[in-house]
Amino acid sequence: MELTGAEIFVECLKEEGVETIFGYPGGAVLFIYDALYQQQDKVNHILVRHEQAAVHAAEGYAKATNKPGVVLVTSGPGATNAVTGIADAYMDSVPLVVFTGQVPRPLIGNDAFQEVDIVGITRPCVKHNFLVTDVKELATTIKKAFYIASTGRPGPVLIDIPKDVTTMRCEFHYPKEITMRSYNPTTKGNKRQIRRALDLMLEAKRPVLYTGGGVVLSGASHELTELTRELGFPITQTLMGLGAFPSMDKQFVGMLGMHGTYEANHSMHESDLVIAIGARFDDRVTGNIEKFCPYAKIIHIDIDPASISKNVKVDVPIVGDVKQVLTDMLEELRSRKERPDPSNLAEWWKQIDGWRNADCMKYTQDMTGPIRAQYVVEKLWEVTNGDAYVCSDVGQHQMWAAQYYKFNKPNRWINSGGLGTMGFGLPSAMGVQLAFPEETVTCITGDGSIQMCIQELATCMQYRLPVKIICLNNGYLGMVRQWQEFFYQKRYAMSYMDSLPDFVKLSEAYGHVGMRIENPGDVEGALKEALAMKDRLVFMDFITQQENNVYPMVPAGAGHNEMILV
């Protein structure tokens, strides 16, 4: 039977098992919306209030489920509004398929109404993109897009569909399998390299595992945990990797990098063998690259060959899917008799425990003083038993969330790491809540970030998404202010927010519950009260200490052993 392009679009989503998509209609996608309308029981479309939020919501959905998120927006401004989210997904390797409408083919290149070259605009920030010029290619293109987005190093794929293509008809056939001569990601690591890596690991005196978002994306949390326990090595995780190994485990030395723990960064600095797994040696992690891990050999497991030896020269590269490589590595380890020398490891742990004694995350909450942001996060962790989904915006609150919420499970910590996109938190929480309607989904945000996608409170009302918003309100763009305090002699240029809205009234205006919490003694009670409202969105506006800093810190240009503690 012949179908229109718009109908083919819907059929393809059904074939891919897509249940939820995020989008916003407009002229160029009206036929697609019409086709969706007729099958709304099959594909659930979530209407956001700004296209950027559609992409972040899809990212939240994808990060929590490891399934590709799907976005549908119109041409022109609909497409350009989506670009920030697409770039965000590209930086954090989030599998997305983004559909943009385009003006009809005869008008392309004519500066038509709502025309932009979105394929050109997004070329540097997508894994791949397509312009569909023939309805006969639509189904295959969609198949390719899902395949590319979700295999290898995941990433966003964009498909631009001209309006006239959505009305043309052709026979519908959805390919079951697809092969591309130019795209065959390696998943299995080289056996010889795995053996070489294990040789080094068994001989190392001061080894450390440094793991990142790749472990979460690959679903390799179990394998990582097994391997780490089997070896008895200390493990540190990047911002993106949190939760892959249980944070409460004594082998976990905390996050590393700019706002990592004293013990994690010193372990890296003094290590003689760094085992990097699904991490990419980002500048926020390495600090000054000249001073990075001066004594260590480096093993790097990554699915992206281009990540290997990009920033730091690697001694043993292993290209492959983290889960697959760790499975093979465990098997190899278990087939061998020898284990790391316990006395070496004991010596190493003694040194690490020394750094631990610095108690770098210590803070005090004066119960008569202003609320400290750290305290709110710690209480949230307590009252949710460390099991909530925590979506975060970008800034100080993000770092505090990463530091004080101890994640024990992967895919629960949802944040914008690479691009650092303010406005990510609330829409990503919507995506997570839609994927897991029964779970507790929180959004830790600040008074600056929340205002970048505040309009999504309306979306949350429309779909009854009971997200719990924890706004750590200090009246400042806190991270900007902190840098100005440290490096610009406290000249607080444009980092103070005058005229903040009354967030309680604002939430109420959107139909939600709002709370303002000003006393430390009320923090725990308010959190419990809010979390008990299972079917309501609650906006908790915590009025927190204004000039509170994120510690410890590796200042820009410094090495891991040059941290500022307080």
Place this chain on the structure above:
Amino acid sequence: MRHVISILMENEAGALSRVAGLFSARGYNIESLTVAPTEDPTLSRLTLVTRGSDEIVEQIIKQLNKLIDVVKVLDLAQYSHIEREMMFVKVSVDKNSACEAVKRLSDIFRGNIIDVSEKTYTIELTGDRSKLDAFVNALGEFRIIEVVRSGSMGIARGETALRA
């Protein structure tokens, strides 16, 4: 060091701009670039000349391989290879003596005069980069109106080949 990189890629709209965009986005330099379809019309062959340390060139090749449209990449610097470039030069010959002298120079360099007008000769010349440079230098006393160079193309010697 100078590297001649051969790229086999899908002959599709946008593929070239993905390659060019990669170089500008990551701050790699492009000395020359030449591209055309191959005997298989679905594939294009692109030859790109760049400069960089071994680390940079290694990263360039990895990044190129990551592009979905790129089928295969070969760094010809690693192989014994042949490199050629084509050039057109339009020279002013309004003095009678110039005609003879330009013709003689062109012959010495195994060039062909492919167009003649009352006041100009246009010469076609093929060779490696230094030969073309030498010819342009040799024309020193004559007025050059235009130079068009194709950019280098390269091919590995012997059995080594870049195929899909």
